[in-house]
Amino acid sequence: MTDQRQRRIDTLNQAARAKSETKTAAAEAAIRALIKRGEPITFQAVQRQAGVSHSFLYTHPTLRGRIEHLRRQNQSAPPPTIGLADENNIVLALTAEITKLKKRLRDQDKELRQALAQAHGENLELRRELARRGGPGPHTRSTTIGPC
Numbered sequence: 636m637t638d639q640r641q642r643r644i645d646t647l648n649q650a651a652r653a654k655s656e657t658k659t660a661a662a663e664a665a666i667r668a669l670i671k672r673g674e675p676i677t678f679q680a681v682q683r684q685a686g687v688s689h690s691f692l693y694t695h696p697t698l699r700g701r702i703e704h705l706r707r708q709n710q711s712a713p714p715p716t717i718g719l720a721d722e723n724n725i726v727l728a729l730t731a732e733i734t735k736l737k738k739r740l741r742d743q744d745k746e747l748r749q750a751l752a753q754a755h756g757e758n759l760e761l762r763r764e765l766a767r768r769g770g771p772g773p774h775t776r777s778t779t780i781g782p783c
Contacts (some may be wrong), residue, residue: 661685662698666705672739676705 665684665722669676680694681702 658687658691672742673735675709676702678702689759
């Protein structure tokens with residue numbers, strides 16, 4: 636094997652390791668965010684939050700074990716009991732739940748707004764690229780009639 640080929644192989648291996656480390660860090664951050672928001676820890680929730688694939692989570696032994704442990708822990712925890720005789724406790728519990736739901740809604744709204752801003756940016760980039768390639772402008776309509 637040539638020295639140049641070995642350098643290429645080493646570079647590819649290093650890039651793969653860096654990509655894996657980035658995905659692992661994103662999954663760890665997702666787990667912390669889900670715990671902080673009080674949401675259930677599942678493979679699907681972590682996958683959505685971190686932007687990684689299910690197969691990555693299932694094949695990564697440390698992440699898989701942590702997610703399974705947190706999922707079991709969440710399932711085995713009994714729901715908090717509220718003394719039905721005391722109306723003040725019920726009001727306090729419901730107020731706390733509403734506060735938690737409002738915070739979660741604000742966080743989701745923030746995430747959606749960020750995603751929308753990113754999509755708008757990508758859309759603008761694509762329009763500019765289309766204009767550079769001589770395609771139709773952003774406000775022109777195609778006069779070609781296609782099949783109905």
